[in-house]
Amino acid sequence: MTPTRLMSLAAVTLTACLASPAVVSARDDSRDRSAEQAEGQHSRRLNVQVGPRPYYLVEDMDESPLKRRLQQCSEGPFYKTEFSIGHRGAPLQFPEHTKESYEAAARMGAGILECDVTFTKDRQLVCRHSQCDLHTTTNILAIPALAAKCTQPFQPANPATGRPASAMCCTSDITLAEFKQLCGKMDASNPAATTVAQYLGGTANWRTDLYSTCGTVLTHKESIELFKKLGTKFTPELKAPSVPMPFQGEYTQQQYAQQMIDEYKQARVPASDVWPQSFDLNDVLYWIQHEPRFGKQAVYLDGRYEIPGTLFDPNNPTTWVPNMDALVDSGVKVIAPPIYVLLTLDAQGKIVPSAYAKAARAAGLDIITWSFERAGPLKTGGGFYYQSVAPAIDNDGDMLVALDVLARHVGIIGMFSDWPGTVTYYANCMGL
Known part of the structure; x- marks a missing residue:
């Protein structure tokens, strides 16, 4: 065969390959990935703006080395951090679980955003705090x-x-x-x-x-796409149904738990970017058993403090059933109680880690807590979220003292916040 004939045949073959559906599909996938990567790089360069509130809170603190350190960070730079988790977005000022709320949280540097997941009459998943x-x-x-x-x-x-x-x-x-x-x-x-x-x-x-x-209200699928564009990670909470299950006689709790995970798989979200949550330990155990890649970061939201008839005490291990070691033995790796469960006061009235916090760390559990900026003004002690340390809370700046103990002494890996800018400021300043 002559060189000219070989070159002609090669050209025809190359043209045919480029026109084939498989090659075109591969080329399109490559372009899609390139576009996604470019979009991700753009979102990671989001100019984080924490707004005036963190500065107000720092100035409201009592004089201390912590206050002076936080004051030194006033000019930033500020950047996105996974320590700062947008609790329902930024609902201190924006309607929760809306596009606008999530965008505000991402702008304030939240590296992880939360969609509370429930279902509609036609069994479609949507973002709402309660069904x-x-x-x-x-x-x-x-x-x-x-x-x-x-x-x-x-x-x-x-x-x-x-x-x-x-x-x-x-x-x-x-x-x-x-x-x-x-x-x-x-x-x-x-x-x-x-x-x-x-x-x-x-x-x-x-x-x-x-x-x-x-x-703008969102479906769970829409929240996934929005968070991808914003360059954040995901922490969906499977909300307890308010209707009897199986719903409509056939939609089971297990199908509901699986559907939530399936929507991340369909969107090709890496399991390492997702922290699925539930107050129902059975949901967490289901993910650990049936979706181990996602179960590895499944978060057990510890709500045992509100179970009727129980005497849950963060400083009395006999009231924790199951105990920390039993949770670890079952495969749980991340636990998330409310703020007050992790804190107590020492003999001098200073905020310190509770027995619960120490036991969770000793057992090897990662700890996330909730919810910062949800208590309103703290002049009277902070209500539910600060009840275990209320005598040490008398101004808004004291919330940063509590946050510092949670971060540096309890060792939490993340904080849910209704106004993520405050947590972002602290985390950036402390190098978290």
Whole structure:
């Protein structure tokens, strides 16, 4: 065969290969990966802005070496950190679980974002803190056709009998298409309301409705794509169903738990980027057994403190059932109690790690906690989240003292926050 003939044949073969579906597909996949990588690099270069709140809190601290160290970080630079976890986004000021809330959290440097996962009537997964919170977190009651489908329609307050206003609207009451008609709002209601418009108010005076015009509600799949674009990682929480399971007689808890993981697999999200959470230990054990790559980072949200009839005490190991070693033996690697469970006061009244915190670390468990910036003003001790150290809390700046103990002495690996900029500032300043 002549050289000219060989060159001609090679050209024809190359043209055929380039035109073949397999090669075109491979080329397109390569372009998609390149685009994804470029998009990821752009998102990682996001100009993190923590805003004025961290500076206010630092200046509000009592004089101390910690305050002076934090003051020295005032000019940054600030950058995204996985220590800072957007709890429902940034719901201190933005409607929770909305696109706008998540974008605000990412802008404040949250390296991980949370979608609380529940399901609709047609078994589609959506981001909501509770299956039955639509009446306080969305405008569903203002849409008559959808309000009529609520488990419990709006009932006005009755001042004569003292009955408060009420309603109950669940994602399982409506389809996904109907869910997408909703606007997210600040989580609140007015128990004295006699009209729907009044009931949809009630936002706490230390929050704001400034960004609550119409928050964009999201499906779980949409949250995955948004977080990918924002360059963050994922911590979905499988919420306890408010309806009997199996739902509609056939949708089981296990199918629900599997569906959540499947949506990450379908989106080709690496398991190492996902921290699935649940208050139900059985969900965590299911992931450990059936999805071990995801189960490796499954987070057991420890809610044993609120189980009726229990005497849970963070400083009394006999009240922890199962205990830390038993959890580790079952495969659990990450535990996440509320802030107060990890803290106590020493004889001098200083904030120190609780027995629970020490035992979790000794057992080899990683610890995440919640939720920073959720307690409102701390003049009176901080309420639920700081109840174990309330005598040491009398101003907003004290929350940074608690955060410092959690980070440097308890050794938490992440903090959920309703306003991630504060945690980002601390983590960046301390090199976390």
